[in-house]
Amino acid sequence: MFFAGTGGSVPGPRRGLPAILVRRGADRLLFDCGEGTQRQLVRSVGLADLDSVFLTHFHADHWLGLPGMLKSFALREREQPLTIYGPPGLRDLMEQARFIYGRLPYELSVAELQATEAVERDGYRVAAIPVNHHRGHAFGYALVEDARPGHLDPELAERLGVTPGPDFGRLQRGETVNGVTPEQVMGEIREGRKIVISGDTSPCEALRIAAHEADVLVHEATFTEEDAPRARETGHSTARQAAELAREAQVRMLALVHLSIRHSASDCKAQARAVFPAAQVPRDFDTIEVPFPERGPPQLVRWSERERGAGESGVGVENGGQVDAPNGDGTAGADMEPVAPR
Numbered sequence: 001m002f003f004a005g006t007g008g009s010v011p012g013p014r015r016g017l018p019a020i021l022v023r024r025g026a027d028r029l030l031f032d033c034g035e036g037t038q039r040q041l042v043r044s045v046g047l048a049d050l051d052s053v054f055l056t057h058f059h060a061d062h063w064l065g066l067p068g069m070l071k072s073f074a075l076r077e078r079e080q081p082l083t084i085y086g087p088p089g090l091r092d093l094m095e096q097a098r099f100i101y102g103r104l105p106y107e108l109s110v111a112e113l114q115a116t117e118a119v120e121r122d123g124y125r126v127a128a129i130p131v132n133h134h135r136g137h138a139f140g141y142a143l144v145e146d147a148r149p150g151h152l153d154p155e156l157a158e159r160l161g162v163t164p165g166p167d168f169g170r171l172q173r174g175e176t177v178n179g180v181t182p183e184q185v186m187g188e189i190r191e192g193r194k195i196v197i198s199g200d201t202s203p204c205e206a207l208r209i210a211a212h213e214a215d216v217l218v219h220e221a222t223f224t225e226e227d228a229p230r231a232r233e234t235g236h237s238t239a240r241q242a243a244e245l246a247r248e249a250q251v252r253m254l255a256l257v258h259l260s261i262r263h264s265a266s267d268c269k270a271q272a273r274a275v276f277p278a279a280q281v282p283r284d285f286d287t288i289e290v291p292f293p294e295r296g297p298p299q300l301v302r303w304s305e306r307e308r309g310a311g312e313s314g315v316g317v318e319n320g321g322q323v324d325a326p327n328g329d330g331t332a333g334a335d336m337e338p339v340a341p342r
Ligand SMILES: [Zn+2]
Pocket: 008, 009, 059, 061, 062, 200, 258, 341, 342
């Protein structure tokens, strides 16, 4: 999960508007596309050939970067089709934005999702979670992988009379071979990975259920606890509320995003960690690597570490986890006009 923009409402000096790029195998999914997202991507991992964009809702800070990005894809002579998913109202929005992006040389599909509807992909699905944000529809998204079959025990299978080779494959696909059933020789089914992205929301029961035992919950934290009444009025969450939800849902890692320029990231982190120690506050361009559960916990990889690692060894992703440099958290912009959160 690559964080292209971790701010909310208005961009700050260090935090762009919401956009998270999820890379899974060859798939490239973008969740939200705030103004400036393509520039953020070009400056970091490159303007990936996305196959899908999922919008959480239609406040401008979450989608205004999309028309420009569609246009850039056109100028780059993209041919690969692209699908935009979002809540009801998406078709109108995209129709109105058409005068900006014009005719495209690639196929653009627009798919309005209903609450709880899931997009089925190869090996996983992305489900829309209805969240509590404003009068219109607003979604969070849960990316849930299919469960994986257990490991085949080759010695046991041979002992029971199955010959190594194609018959092992048949067992792994669920067939019975020479009277030996898969249950006899296969270990337990292993859960796939799950990541949940809240979008903008006040604390939300549907989200808590969807996030149950997720590997990573990316949750908005527009306010610190002092502004809890404002959070309630505007349909947002405090860092502490996000942490409480993470604790109740028993997620493995909480990543706070949609940070306001009015609050410091270190305050958000401290308030969240008081409730849920595995809370992180990614900065723009940070990555969270999400391994299969049996290969260890999710890891926050700082962009600075990744850059340094890349300079030294050409890889550098592996050695950067858990690094939590003290700089860069002072994003509260005292000289900026307070703005209403969107
Ligand atoms: Zn927002």
